[in-house]
Amino acid sequence: MIVYLNGEFLDAHDAKISPFDRGFLFGDGVYEVCAVYQRHLYEWAAHCRRLFLSLQRVHLSLGYSEQQLADIAHQLLEKNGFENATVYLQISRGAVIGKRDHFYTPGLVPTIFAYANPWPEAMLEQRPTLKVITLADQRWQRGQIKSVNLLANTEARQQVHAQQLDEAILTRGDEVVEGTSSNVLLVKDGSVITPPEQPYMLTGITRQVLRRLANENGLPFIERRVSVNELNDADEIWITSTVRELRLVSELNGKAMPTNAPVFERMREWFNADKCRA
Ligand code: PDD
Numbered sequence: 001m002i003v004y005l006n007g008e009f010l011d012a013h014d015a016k017i018s019p020f021d022r023g024f025l026f027g028d029g030v031y032e033v034c035a036v037y038q039r040h041l042y043e044w045a046a047h048c049r050r051l052f053l054s055l056q057r058v059h060l061s062l063g064y065s066e067q068q069l070a071d072i073a074h075q076l077l078e079k080n081g082f083e084n085a086t087v088y089l090q091i092s093r094g095a096v097i098g099k100r101d102h103f104y105t106p107g108l109v110p111t112i113f114a115y116a117n118p119w120p121e122a123m124l125e126q127r128p129t130l131k132v133i134t135l136a137d138q139r140w141q142r143g144q145i146k147s148v149n150l151l152a153n154t155e156a157r158q159q160v161h162a163q164q165l166d167e168a169i170l171t172r173g174d175e176v177v178e179g180t181s182s183n184v185l186l187v188k189d190g191s192v193i194t195p196p197e198q199p200y201m202l203t204g205i206t207r208q209v210l211r212r213l214a215n216e217n218g219l220p221f222i223e224r225r226v227s228v229n230e231l232n233d234a235d236e237i238w239i240t241s242t243v244r245e246l247r248l249v250s251e252l253n254g255k256a257m258p259t260n261a262p263v264f265e266r267m268r269e270w271f272n273a274d275k276c277r278a
Contacts, residue, residue, distance in 0.1 A: 002079040004072050004114040021111055023092025025100055027149030030054040031090040035242050037275045039083055041073055046205045054146045062091055076116040084119040129250035130166040130239055137170035137177050143200045153180045167239055176226040182241040183207040186234035187263045191220035206240040213270040236261040246271050
């Protein structure tokens with residue numbers, strides 16, 4: 001596999017990063033994951049906007065334009081011969097050898113790493129449903145930053161995985177926030193309802209795409225606070241992310257959800273058409 005590291009395309013085995021890199025020592029970095037369908041970088045502009053916002057929020061400057069990042073992604077696809085993939089892009093604050101200062105040591109140069117992960121054909125077609133549970137959100141209060149520091153997310157996900165489940169919906173008090181690596185939407189009486197943009201939650205690109213598709217097709221799409229009770233009472237629950245696309249929840253906290261999900265089916269058709277059109 002060929003990966004990109006600091007201006008070079010290398011065999012993954014030859015890609016080396018200093019152990020003093022602050023991404024390693026402190027989780028001091030941000031990332032993006034973008035979907036590629038038939039070599040097209042889906043929603044690339046939106047992913048770059050969010051990346052630049054994450055960078056700005058942690059006072060990191062990259063010095064690459066949206067177009068330069070797209071060139072890197074295209075080259076990764078070409079060099080690896082991938083048509084359908086996800087592209088992972090990470091920028092950490094870099095390393096000064098021998099230094100582990102909590103403040104930003106002078107002389108740091110950001111480390112830029114990217115790779116493409118082929119998307120199995122099956123993944124593009126299947127529609128597996130997800131079993132989920134609710135868990136208390138243990139994360140920090142700046143979830144809009146797509147930080148590589150994902151300890152609370154990975155712990156929650158491992159807890160779910162150990163129970164052979166698929167995702168945890170994170171809650172704060174009585175409120176639904178999002179999944180460990182996804183956003184949450186529900187359907188009630190024909191309307192899609194999802195928590196609004198907020199500091200605790202990543203503003204998902206897939207979620208934004210669904211909002212656009214709902215608006216284009218006259219489906220009510222409401223962004224407002226969602227309580228755990230409403231989740232229990234929903235007609236349909238959806239999980240969305242770049243990697244998982246749009247999935248239906250079939251079980252919530254051990255309770256089966258209806259598998260007849262007409263709004264989900266409609267949205268899924270619009271989403272698939274949007275991917276092909278792109
Ligand atoms: N995660 N919320 C969190 C906490 C996430 O990590 C993600 C995505 C999302 C969905 O965002 P989007 O629709 O833009 O992918 C919401 C990526 C896929 C990951 O960490 O692999």
